[in-house]
Amino acid sequence: MTKYTSINKSIINSSSATENYIIIWLDSDINHTNENTKNSFHSIKHMINSFETFNNIDECSNYFKTINNEQIFLIIVDSFDQQHSHLNNLIKETIQINSVYIFSNDPLKEKSWEDESKKIKGIFTEIKSIINVIEQNINSSKQKYSTTSIISMVDMNFDELHPSYMYSKLLIEIILKINYDNKAKKDSFDYCRKYYADDNVMLKAIDEFEQDYQNHSPIWWYTKESSIYILLKNALMTDNIDMMIKMGFFIRDVHQNIKNIYSQIDRTVKFIVYRGHEMLDVDFDKFIKYKGGLFSFHGFLSTSTNQETALNFANTAKLYDNKIGILFEMNIDPLMCSIPFASLDKTSYYLEAENEVLFATHSIFRIGDMNQIDDRLWKVNLTLTCDMDEQLKILTYHIRNEIQGITPWHSLATFLYKMGKYDEAIEIFNRIVEVTNDNDNEKFMTTLSSTYNNIGLMYDSMGNYSDALSWYEKALEIQSNSLPSDHPSLATVYDNIGMVYRSLGDYTTALSYCEKTLEIRLKSSSLDQISLTNVYSNIGMVYESKGDYSNALSYYEKAYEIQKSSFPLDHPSLTLSYNNFGGIYSLMGNYSNALLYYTKIIEIQEKSLPSYHPSLAFTYNNIAHVYQLMGKYTISLSYYEESLKIQDKISSPNQLSLASTYNNIGLIHRFIGNYPIALSYFEKTLLIEEKSLKSDHPSLALTFNNLGTVYQSMKEYSTALLYYKKTLEIWQKTLPSNHSSLAAIHNNMGSVFDSMDDYKQALSYYEKSIEIQQASSFTNHLDLASTYNNIGEAYRSMKDYPNALSYYQKTLEIEQKYLSSTNPSLAFTMSNMAVALEANNQYEEAYEYAERAVDIFCQAFGPNHSQTIVNQKYCDQLRQKLLPVN
Numbered sequence: 114m115t116k117y118t119s120i121n122k123s124i125i126n127s128s129s130a131t132e133n134y135i136i137i138w139l140d141s142d143i144n145h146t147n148e149n150t151k152n153s154f155h156s157i158k159h160m161i162n163s164f165e166t167f168n169n170i171d172e173c174s175n176y177f178k179t180i181n182n183e184q185i186f187l188i189i190v191d192s193f194d195q196q197h198s199h200l201n202n203l204i205k206e207t208i209q210i211n212s213v214y215i216f217s218n219d220p221l222k223e224k225s226w227e228d229e230s231k232k233i234k235g236i237f238t239e240i241k242s243i244i245n246v247i248e249q250n251i252n253s254s255k256q257k258y259s260t261t262s263i264i265s266m267v268d269m270n271f272d273e274l275h276p277s278y279m280y281s282k283l284l285i286e287i288i289l290k291i292n293y294d295n296k297a298k299k300d301s302f303d304y305c306r307k308y309y310a311d312d313n314v315m316l317k318a319i320d321e322f323e324q325d326y327q328n329h330s331p332i333w334w335y336t337k338e339s340s341i342y343i344l345l346k347n348a349l350m351t352d353n354i355d356m357m358i359k360m361g362f363f364i365r366d367v368h369q370n371i372k373n374i375y376s377q378i379d380r381t382v383k384f385i386v387y388r389g390h391e392m393l394d395v396d397f398d399k400f401i402k403y404k405g406g407l408f409s410f411h412g413f414l415s416t417s418t419n420q421e422t423a424l425n426f427a428n429t430a431k432l433y434d435n436k437i438g439i440l441f442e443m444n445i446d447p448l449m450c451s452i453p454f455a456s457l458d459k460t461s462y463y464l465e466a467e468n469e470v471l472f473a474t475h476s477i478f479r480i481g482d483m484n485q486i487d488d489r490l491w492k493v494n495l496t497l498t499c500d501m502d503e504q505l506k507i508l509t510y511h512i513r514n515e516i517q518g519i520t521p522w523h524s525l526a527t528f529l530y531k532m533g534k535y536d537e538a539i540e541i542f543n544r545i546v547e548v549t550n551d552n553d554n555e556k557f558m559t560t561l562s563s564t565y566n567n568i569g570l571m572y573d574s575m576g577n578y579s580d581a582l583s584w585y586e587k588a589l590e591i592q593s594n595s596l597p598s599d600h601p602s603l604a605t606v607y608d609n610i611g612m613v614y615r616s617l618g619d620y621t622t623a624l625s626y627c628e629k630t631l632e633i634r635l636k637s638s639s640l641d642q643i644s645l646t647n648v649y650s651n652i653g654m655v656y657e658s659k660g661d662y663s664n665a666l667s668y669y670e671k672a673y674e675i676q677k678s679s680f681p682l683d684h685p686s687l688t689l690s691y692n693n694f695g696g697i698y699s700l701m702g703n704y705s706n707a708l709l710y711y712t713k714i715i716e717i718q719e720k721s722l723p724s725y726h727p728s729l730a731f732t733y734n735n736i737a738h739v740y741q742l743m744g745k746y747t748i749s750l751s752y753y754e755e756s757l758k759i760q761d762k763i764s765s766p767n768q769l770s771l772a773s774t775y776n777n778i779g780l781i782h783r784f785i786g787n788y789p790i791a792l793s794y795f796e797k798t799l800l801i802e803e804k805s806l807k808s809d810h811p812s813l814a815l816t817f818n819n820l821g822t823v824y825q826s827m828k829e830y831s832t833a834l835l836y837y838k839k840t841l842e843i844w845q846k847t848l849p850s851n852h853s854s855l856a857a858i859h860n861n862m863g864s865v866f867d868s869m870d871d872y873k874q875a876l877s878y879y880e881k882s883i884e885i886q887q888a889s890s891f892t893n894h895l896d897l898a899s900t901y902n903n904i905g906e907a908y909r910s911m912k913d914y915p916n917a918l919s920y921y922q923k924t925l926e927i928e929q930k931y932l933s934s935t936n937p938s939l940a941f942t943m944s945n946m947a948v949a950l951e952a953n954n955q956y957e958e959a960y961e962y963a964e965r966a967v968d969i970f971c972q973a974f975g976p977n978h979s980q981t982i983v984n985q986k987y988c989d990q991l992r993q994k995l996l997p998v999n
Contacts, residue, residue, distance in 0.1 A: 134161045134211075136247070137176070140190035141168050153240045157248050161186075170199065177207045184211040186247050191217035204232055211433070214243045232434070280532065280723060281411050282475045283513060284357060285364065287528055290521040293362035304359040305344060330460050331366035332471065335413070337462035349412030349474065354534060358525070364474075367413065371473050374455035380447035386416035386470050389426025390439040397437040397491075401483060408480050408495060414472035416443060422468060431489055438490040443478065443497060450499040452476050519560065520545075526567065533727055535571040542568050559602075562591035566606055576769035576805060578613050585610045601644070604633035612651055618810045618847055620659050627652045643679060643686075646672045650689055653697075658811075660852040662697055669693040685721045688714045688728070695735055702895050702931050704739050711736045727770070730759035734774055741781060742895075744936035744973060750781045769812075772801035776816060783819070786979060788827050795820050811854070814843035818858060825861075830869050837862045853896060856885035860900045863907075872907045879904045895938075898927035902942055909945070914953040921946045937980075940969035944984055947991070956994050963988040 136154060154164055167173040177185070187210055189200060204210055213233045237243045291297075302323045309315035322334065335342055345363055348356035357364065392400065417423050423440055430438030445454070457469040481494035516531060518524035522545055529538035542564050569584030589606045596602060611626030631648045653668030673690040680686050695710035714732045722728060737752030757774050779794030799816050806813050821836035841858050848854055863878030882900045905920030924942050932938060943966040950959035967988050970981040 134184050134186065136161055136164045136186045136188065137173065138164070138166045138188050138190070139168075139170070139173055140166070142190070150240070154244060157244060170203070174203055174207075177203075177209065185209050186211055187213045188243060189213065189215050191215065212247070214246065216240070216243065278409050278411065278475065279512065283516065284354065284525075284528060285368075285474050286513075287516075287521055287524045288357070288361040289365050289368055291361060291365065291525065292521075293365065298362050301359050301362055308344065329462075331363065331370045332455065332457060332460040333462050334363075335367050335471075336457065336460075336469075346412065354529070354532060355537060358537070368453070368473055370460070371413075371455040371471060372453045374460070375453035378447070378456075383444070383446045384418070386418055386443045386445060387420045387423035388414070388416045388441040388443065389423040389428070390441055391427070391430040391433075391436045392439055394435050394437060397439075404480050404483060406480050407498075408478045410472075410476050410478075411474060413474055414476050416470045416472065417468045418470065419468040427490060436489070440486070440490070440492045441495050442492060443495045444481075445497045450477075450497045452497065452499065530567070530571065530574070532723075533574070535575050539568055539571045542571070558591055558595055562588045562595075562602070562606075565591070566609065569609060573609065573613055573616075576616075578616050578805075582610065582613050585613065599633050599636050601633065601637055604630045604637075604644070604648075607633070608648060608651060611655070615651075615655050615658055617807060618658075618812070620655055620847075623655045623658075624652070627655060642675045646675045646679075646689070649675070650693060653693060657697060657700070659849060660854070661849075662700060665693075666697050669697060683717055683720075685717055688717055691717075692732070692735070695739075699735070699739050699742065702742075704743050707739045708736065711739065725759050725762045727759060730756040730774070731770070733759070734777060738777060741777070741784070743933060744938055746781050746785050746937075746973075750778065753778045753781060768801045769805055772798045772805075772816075775801075776819060779819060779823075783823050783826065785974070786826075788823050792820070792823050795823060809843050809846055811844060811847050814840040814847075815854070817843075818861065821861060821865075825865055825868065828868070830865050834862065834865050837865065851885055851888040853886065856882045856900070857896060859885065860896075860903060863900075864903050867903065867907050867910065870910070872911050875907045876904065879907065894927050894931055898924045898931075898938075901927070902945065905945060905949070909949045909952070912952070914949050917949045918946065918953070921949060935969055935972045937969065937973040940966040940973070940980075940984070943969070944987075947987070951991065956991060960988065960991040960995055963991050 138150065150166075154161075165176065167176065185207070187204070204213055210232055215233065215236045216238075217236050218238055234246060237246075302319060305319045306316060309319065326334065335345075344356060345360045345367075348360050349364075420440070420442075427438035427440045430436040452473055452475075454470055454472040457471055461469060477498055478495035479498045481496060483491060483493050486492050512531070516524050516527040518527055522541060526538045526541035526545070529535075529541065545564055546561065565584050565588035569581045569588065571581075572578075572584060573581035585606055589603070589610070592600070592603050592606060607626045608630040611623045611630065614620075614623035614626065627648065631645075631652065634645050634648055649668045649672035653665045653672065656662075656668065657665035669690060672693070676687055676690050691710040691714045695707045695714070698704075698710065699707040711732055715729075715736070718726065718729050718732060733752045733756040737749045737756065740746075740749035740752065753774060757778065760771050760774060775794045776798040779791045779798065782788075782791035782794065795816060799813075799820070802810070802813050802816055817836045818840040821833040821840065823833075824830075824836065825833035837858060841855075841862065844852070844854050844858060859878045859882040863875045863882065865875075866872075866878065867875035879900055883897070883904075886897050886900070901920045902924040905917045905924065908914075908920065909917035921942060925939070925946070928936070928939050928942060943962040947959040947963035947966065950956075950962065963984065967981065967984045970978065970984055974981055976982075
């Protein structure tokens with residue numbers, strides 16, 4: 114049994130450091146690498162993400178594999194001199210390594226490293242010399258014409274920008290509308306001070322910025338490349354939402370400064386600007402295929418009218434053997450595209466900036482001709498355009514409408530909710546409450562109740578249900594005192610309260626609130642069909658949780674009919690219905706249909722969400738579960754691990770969603786026999802749930818059940834039975850008497866008594882399980898097959914082979930109908946039949962089933978798996994019995 118915990122939050126992967134650089138110190142003598150060594154690099158601390166130390170090459174190599182976007186400066190102490198050949202191979206294979214420095218007291222050792230790699234910059238006898246070279250390298254790559262703006266290119270679908278472009282652009286749109294007061298600006302400066310808390314030079318620069326900000330133009334400060342400029346540039350470069358919001362006032366001011374200058378230009382004049390750029394080989398190999406496609410710079414774009422200036426920066430790529438230099442030649446026709454730009458001849462901090470042109474954020478270009486002009490140097494023609502692919506344009510329009518709020522601050526909070534930044538959204542909502550304090554105003558009370566409801570929604574999405582319920586009830590109290598009983602705003606809060614009770618496992622109360630919601634929605638004179646979609650979907654979820662799949666499917670279909678007539682079939686809103694269908698078909702054993710719907714979700718999400726959005730993690734989790742039910746454990750585990758990878762990237766993950774993923778990974782390890790690993794994952798699950806859920810929550814019982822199955826597999830039957838009894842106690846209290854979970858726990862308890870040779874007790878639990886399944890409005894045939902198999906096992910142990918074979922046959926008939934021909938469950942059943950047939954002296958039939966079982970085990974687990982080996986040995990023994998006696 115696998116838990117489903119909905120994930121409705123997201124994050125954009127971001128770095129908290131000012132630049133994407135890491136220094137790694139590799140020294141076999143751990144005593145040599147101390148705090149004094151780290152402190153030596155204090156002067157460039159603000160330039161790097163982190164300083165890491167290793168005394169083992171393999172551990173260092175494993176760390177390299179975790180690096181995605183950062184560039185590595187590797188310092189190798191000469192204690193590794195004897196392993197330089199191994200290290201050189203590692204350096205060549207790791208594209209993230211920018212430069213390598215050998216630290217040695219003996220400069221003669223240089224010969225052992227020479228000509229091995231262009232990345233190796235030489236032998237250094239002083240740390241200070243290494244620091245100076247690294248600083249020069251970083252400063253060179255930080256120049257405003259190098260890779261400073263994150264880029265969106267067309268993906269595999271021609272002419273489509275990455276969805277991160279849309280979210281970044283929408284955030285900037287909101288920021289430009291916000292009226293930042295002195296408090297907001299002070300918050301920005303305080304954020305910078307906190308960020309640079311240990312850097313006195315930077316702190317002094319921030320003080321200067323704050324005190325003198327009004328004395329110069331925003332562009333002057335931007336081109337000065339101050340401490341705040343560095344944070345702003347990094348925020349735009351990495352789409353770091355938190356940092357972009359903190360730097361919001363500066364983004365707005367720079368944009369407005371550009372716009373003011375732009376308003377005074379002659380827009381009939383076409384012109385050309387240039388930009389030097391570096392790109393990794395692997396990225397350039399993709400880029401070169403997309404001539405005619407779209408290309409975007411997310412941040413403010415610095416260019417030059419002087420080609421030689423840009424070419425100098427493009428040529429810096431030649432210093433690296435894994436980069437390509439690009440000279441972008443950009444054709445600008447102001448009449449064709451209205452994106453603002455400004456010539457900086459009178460506004461830049463630098464007097465020599467007369468050739469510089471600064472464009473506003475999110476400029477889009479059409480890719481034209483590409484020509485190689487030198488070794489690892491290309492010239493690429495770009496044309497400024499306002500084009501956006503139609504799919505992204507439609508999606509942007511819908512998302513923009515969805516995040517539209519009463520004020521820009523409301524829009525920002527809603528945007529953060531959409532992106533899964535719940536803590537940050539709560540901070541904005543609290544700010545809204547603080548600045549609006551007219552308690553006698555009816556409009557204020559309406560806004561306040563809406564804000565309370567939204568704060569509740571944030572806590573709800575984080576899995577903090579008690580706090581969510583508290584805020585929803587605050588909102589309901591205000592609305593009940595000021596609104597008629599059938600007002601649509603009441604319906605919204607009722608709906609949210611209902612879903613919290615569902616999450617808490619109180620399905621009766623949940624259904625009562627959902628039905629109140631439906632009653633109001635249906636009475637509404639201005640009936641909102643989309644709001645009905647949510648009500649129907651939520652009622653379906655409650656019925657699904659109750660085990661009433663027929664009613665659940667009925668409500669899901671009602672919701673889908675409305676969505677189908679309201680949105681295009683690839684709109685993100687449809688993922689709600691597709692997910693509902695995927696879940697219900699999975700529970701009903703229709704795995705092909707379940708995978709069909711989940712695949713539709715992935716196709717939509719990959720086009721409309723950032724790469725590390727938690728909704729993707731949720732979908733991966735569900736796909737993994739289906740493959741798990743199909744017995745394809747290797748594929749299943751890969752999807753679960755992909756889901757966990759995304760959740761690990763989230764700063765404040767939904768703990769219950771994380772628990773669900775731990776649980777599911779534990780299940781896979783149990784199925785493939787890795788019991789200690791399975792146990793560790795279930796214990797992680799339990800630790801989270803005991804902190805987050807009531808002691809009688811059904812999900813907690815499910816974890817007890819899963820722990821029981823592991824202890825049973827480890828032959829610790831008394832411990833297994835203890836956990837099963839805990840499970841039964843909770844489910845009998847919280848679930849309907851014919852719920853499938855009750856059938857499952859009776860089946861599991863029966864199997865423990867079976868293992869303890871108490872077959873009479875085992876059969877009584879198995880028969881109770883069958884009774885519950887047959888009383889249910891819907892029968893999961895594979896669960897029924899499992900119970901039939903267990904009854905067969907009990908009869909076989911009692912040496913009642915005809916009855917055993919009868920139940921095995923029932924099992925096999927169901928499994929052959931609902932499972933793929935290579936599912937391991939079929940092999941287990943066939944193996945059981947073989948043993949019973951052998952005991953009944955039917956050797957030929959036994960050998961036939963044993964042989965088929967081995968074939969399936971080999972396909973599912975491989976020839977070296979313990980199950981394959983054990984069953985092959987048994988098959989060989991049967992074959993010996995069939996050989997004629999000489």
